[in-house]
């Protein structure tokens with residue numbers, strides 16, 4: 001099977017070899033941030049591949065970023081602590097003004113600034129983004145922001161946050177997607193001055209948080225693009241995010257398939273390798289077929305994305321298929337390992353927990369199916 005970007009993949013594999021299972025298990029137990037891993041990826045330039053060369057990045061396409069994330073996950077590592085450093089800047093790059101780009105992009109490319117918190121989800125609105133309640137009121141040359149966000153990952157490990165707020169109440173706009181705006185929030189200044197971050201402990205080591213906004217003042221010059229048009233800016237970045245997450249899922253699936261195949265070849269029970277039994281072989285073979293199919297969909301969507309063509313439905317389907325392939329591979333791998341799949345030292349149970357996330361975040365399976373049903377098949381909208 002030929003691979004895209006073989007040299008990049010090879011360097012990523014070599015870097016990841018320095019961060020074996022023991023490293024991730026220790027962090028998982030302590031729910032600690034993989035600072036050394038993130039520093040190594042930053043130093044190697046892997047987190048700035050999408051930033052144009054004029055701002056100090058490598059100016060590569062999304063397919064290169066996808067190859068990096070897939071290899072990280074295939075190696076048994078996890079990129080969720082820093083993958084958003086790759087793509088959150090896209091909102092600034094595409095819709096920010098020159099001052100904002102100069103203020104952030106060179107620093108993000110160099111790794112001296114972390115722009116990897118993305119504040120959309122709220123406790124009361126859930127997936128129904130147009131109902132967010134966090135409101136930014138313009139007062140002179142500032143916005144005064146009040147509200148609450150939930151499951152905002154990496155906020156404690158980010159210098160800046162891209163924040164979605166309402167600037168016109170929902171009942172005063174023609175379209176419910178109007179009246180939403182994007183603000184750039186300097187988290188270093190904001191904390192203790194109207195912004196509070198509270199970690200949420202989850203079943204995985206993910207550094208996710210709740211954020212409380214209480215009369216937080218944000219300079220008006222930190223508005224991205226036009227006031228009221230923020231929903232479109234956020235949507236723009238979502239295809240990239242979905243495709244990168246889909247690549248992580250393909251990487252996870254390959255990790256599980258590699259591990260399951262190796263174990264099935266070597267574990268002997270009843271006087272022969274368990275992999276000689278078709279009851280053990282077939283689920284692994286099925287997971288492999290599903291993963292290859294999902295990877296083709298991911299590659300197809302990446303090609304469209306990098307050619308600047310519409311790819312919303314393809315990006316959604318790629319994420320759907322890849323997250324299901326990784327979950328089925330995870331379940332198969334655990335089953336293949338019998339009791340040992342539950343033992344922490346095999347890293348299967350950790351990766352099993354980690355890969356489950358992708359059927360819920362950044363968008364849940366039902367919402368993708370709804371997109372495909374209504375956009376690709378023309379079925380009536382249910383909400």
Ligand SMILES: Cc1cc2nc3c(=O)[nH]c(=O)nc-3n(C[C@H](O)[C@H](O)[C@H](O)COP(=O)(O)OP(=O)(O)OC[C@H]3O[C@@H](n4cnc5c(N)ncnc54)[C@H](O)[C@@H]3O)c2cc1C
Pocket residue numbers: 117118119120121125126127128150151152153154202206208357360361362363364365366367370383
């Ligand atoms: C670890 C983690 C990290 C995250 N990081 C971030 C982050 O950095 N930034 C951020 O903004 N958000 C983040 N999220 C939030 C994530 O994007 C949401 O959890 C996800 O979009 C689902 O929203 P919800 O949890 O409110 O579920 P809800 O919207 O309450 O939905 C609950 C369930 O109901 C289903 N459902 C809802 N409506 C319908 C419908 N009309 N038809 C069929 N089914 C429906 C959904 O599919 C889902 O399964 C993160 C979440 C987690 C768990």
